[in-house]
Amino acid sequence: MPARCKNCPLRNWPLFDPMTDEEVNFMQQFKTGEMRVDPGTTLMNEGSDSPQRFTTLKGKGLRFKTHETGWRQVISFVLPGEFIGLQGGVMNKMQHLVESGTRMILCVFDRKALWTLFRDHPGRAHDQTWMAALTEHVLGESMAALGQRRGIERISRALTRLYGRGAALGFLNGSKMPLPYQQQDLADALGLSLVRTNKALQPLRDRNIARGYDGQLEILKHAKLREIATLAPSAKPVVRPLI
């Protein structure tokens, strides 16, 4: 039986804007169910056709584009609390896939229902736009990383960011967090070859700065890692609405 929004396990994390009871009830109307998927399931494909939108409740996934020449660009890592399917109405036959990397549980909303949200609940509609703007911002940062930074910097940045997001979602276990991605995923996200990714990871391992193995990401020297990534010292994740 699907959990009620009232008991949503995500809602009370400090990463998310608090919601009033009224808002929770409102969202509950739109929830048409829950979906559980195994690793490697395609959640969105050529989004325009999908009648559903999702919010990730549990598990991790990948958002990426592919090309007939064989490459794959990972656009972002999908973690709990993320909304999937906004682009649905926009894309034509272009490829933008979302795939699960672990078992996932997703909250399912109906596409049409979401439209009425614009009519009846401007605040939530605004949140939707707000999230889109945040995504734009994040993608812009990623572009800058790809365009302007070298391999080792990109990797350090990616690990730092993933760790930060994981921390905000309570995934941390000591200095470790579960990271169900492979080096190939990281490579495709960073625009590096698998071999180079591995080789760039090595000095981080050897110098006990950070390491990823056995489905875990461990960061031992945060400051050092940020320094290598030329990232500003702190920057907490932005508190966002949950849709």
Next chain:
Amino acid sequence: MPARCKNCPLRNWPLFDPMTDEEVNFMQQFKTGEMRVDPGTTLMNEGSDSPQRFTTLKGKGLRFKTHETGWRQVISFVLPGEFIGLQGGVMNKMQHLVESGTRMILCVFDRKALWTLFRDHPGRAHDQTWMAALTEHVLGESMAALGQRRGIERISRALTRLYGRGAALGFLNGSKMPLPYQQQDLADALGLSLVRTNKALQPLRDRNIARGYDGQLEILKHAKLREIATLAPSAKPVVRPLI
């Protein structure tokens, strides 16, 4: 005296969704004026503080991020019809600048007024989100270009895209369109050094495929250019709402 939205020079281009008279009047309320700027003016800086939002009426600009280590990543080229300032509410002290590259004329909207749009005109609010989703899509494509394509491919792709957007806005003059950007701008957009950009441009010039000079972009062999860029043969620009 500022033009009325009714006479908006952009509105009737086929690139944009048609608007009803009612919608036009509605938007007119929000327009607080027009702004004219010289080349090189900063339109948005650390967006969170700007009380204004703009729509480009005329002229071209650049959207980019900079970093204290000296690099600059051009996120996108700003052409007429583009909305500027959506991210305003999201960014903290992070740098995301919008700068004019030519003289520009911009439609000015008040930030707060735009909020009421969510309350009173869901259709337009939806358009706003729609545009944000389109931008997400475009940025994703750009990421893929930066991460997966080599210099010459990136350049060919960029030229093709710019030409396509120019065509949709009626900038074409024979096989040429005005392109008020420098090689350095292109380089910063593509994540290449200036020198490499120039060198990659050379074979395109020599083989009479495309050339950029004197503020003009000329494409002589579209098919060839697309082939070099490994782009699908056609793909018209997506018809979008004008905000």
Next chain:
DNA sequence: CGGGCTCTTGACACAAGTCAAATCGCGTGG
């Protein structure tokens, strides 16, 4: 006529890709 841009070109250094092979885990079937 002489700065100060932008664009062009060449020589060289270095980062990243490619190819290939070895290693390690791990689950399956004999």
Next chain:
DNA sequence: CCACGCGATTTGACTTGTGTCAAGAGCCCG
């Protein structure tokens, strides 16, 4: 219980793309 196969990771040798440095050419404008 162990051999086998498969996928992920690691490592080495070599090639290629791209950055950097430096200098010259073209051009506009005072």
